[in-house]
Amino acid sequence: xxxxxxLGYPKMAMPEVPLKxxxxxxxxxxxxxxxxxxxxxxxFVPTMGALHEGHLSLVxxxxxxxxxxxxxxxxxxxxxxxNEDFTRYPRNLEQDRKLLEAERVDLLFAxxxxxxxxxxxxxxxxxxxxxxxLCGRSRPGHFRGxxxxxxxxxxxxxxxxxxxxQKDAAQAAIIRQMARDLNFDVEIVVCPIVRESDGLALSxxxxxxxxxxxxxxxxxxxxxxxxQFVADQGERSSAKLIEAGKSVLRxxxxxxxxxxxxxxxxxxxxxxxxxxxxxxxxxxxxxxxxLIDNIVLRGTSQPSRF
Numbered sequence: 001x002x003x004x005x006x007l008g009y010p011k012m013a014m015p016e017v018p019l020k021x022x023x024x025x026x027x028x029x030x031x032x033x034x035x036x037x038x039x040x041x042x043x044f045v046p047t048m049g050a051l052h053e054g055h056l057s058l059v060x061x062x063x064x065x066x067x068x069x070x071x072x073x074x075x076x077x078x079x080x081x082x083n084e085d086f087t088r089y090p091r092n093l094e095q096d097r098k099l100l101e102a103e104r105v106d107l108l109f110a111x112x113x114x115x116x117x118x119x120x121x122x123x124x125x126x127x128x129x130x131x132x133x134l135c136g137r138s139r140p141g142h143f144r145g146x147x148x149x150x151x152x153x154x155x156x157x158x159x160x161x162x163x164x165x166q167k168d169a170a171q172a173a174i175i176r177q178m179a180r181d182l183n184f185d186v187e188i189v190v191c192p193i194v195r196e197s198d199g200l201a202l203s204x205x206x207x208x209x210x211x212x213x214x215x216x217x218x219x220x221x222x223x224x225x226x227x228q229f230v231a232d233q234g235e236r237s238s239a240k241l242i243e244a245g246k247s248v249l250r251x252x253x254x255x256x257x258x259x260x261x262x263x264x265x266x267x268x269x270x271x272x273x274x275x276x277x278x279x280x281x282x283x284x285x286x287x288x289x290x291l292i293d294n295i296v297l298r299g300t301s302q303p304s305r306f
Contacts, residue, residue: 019101021108025116025156028109032070032157035106040067044159044186046150049073050090050204051099054194058163059103061191070107070157071100074116078124079145090207109157116152125151127174127181133268134170134281135292138258146171147178154184161187165194167201169279169294173266193293199225201293213287216252220282220293223248223260227280231297236274238262241297245282258283258290265296 022028036042043062047055062069073096080086093110100108124144130136131143154162164172172190179188194202199221200214209217223245230244245260263270265279274297281294 019097019105019108021097021110023109023111023115025109025111028070028107028111029156029158031107032159035068035070036158036160041160042066042068042070042158044153044157044162045069045071045105046153046162046164047071047073047096048075048089048204049093049096050207051096052194052202052204052206054165054167054202056099056103057194058165058191059100059105061189062161062163063104065189066161068107069103069105070109070159071105072109072111072153072157074109074111074149074153076116076145076149077113078117078148079142081139081141084139085205085208090204109153116149124148125178125182127177130170130174130177130268133263134259134261135283136170138283143171143174147174150175151178151182151184154179154186159186161189163189163191166190166296167193167203167293169265169281169296170268173268176266195221201291203291205289205291208287208289210287213289216255217286217291219249219252219255220284220286220291222251223282224280224293224295228295228297231274238270238272238274238278241274241280245280249282249284254286256285258285262297 020031022031032042043066045058045062059069059071073093075086075089075091077086097108125147126144127147136143164175176188179186196202198218200218226248227241227245230241235241241262242260249255249257260282261270262278262280265277271278278297279294280297283290283292
């Protein structure tokens, strides 16, 4: 699993300038090409807005490792299903802009729908097999929408390094595969999950949760923690570990489980025994809100750092 790490390149001094908000793809591409002149390293954080500390942790990682930092805010319709929350997904560009400016982001790309998808657009990017696993099973077409928009953003921003969150572990695995297969000249860095005090992974969709839902939502991390505990006691059977997690999830019968699986972190194929690293991924409906979370188990008794 790719994690935050020193990249081994010296940073070059860049003068601080106010954040520049750009809505044109051509203008963004030109600004990014200019920013990468003289061997400057450009870090990129793609988002759908509704920013929280999880997003900002990615920005800080980019700021610490790169000379120039770019971010994008675009609620991508092609990764939402027909009955999902595209129209009500939280949007507050001005608030998000202020947060990014406070973190010293240099360039913010916030295109319109028409700028990203011209009329009659018919080309898509899809990573076969991987895109049909985990969330891909219950959200058909979701990962095709993700890889298409990320490929478009990579072509516009031309980043040296792109930063993603471990919370979306399947997405990160799929984007790594896409970048390799399509020869994108970009390093993919995956940063740790940022959590609330009770363990709930930060997500823009947490804003949908009612007080009762919010209390119930903590069961996801409790289930993952139980799996971690049982694994640390030496259990290596995935079936037994999954049952340990499900026993905790049953404490909140109103939480409707989509999946709880243990898979290889790169191939997303189920594993029957924990040998090397293994991804424990969960998705569930809490009220009407779909939440995901995960941890990484190691093939030793050492607990995961995610």
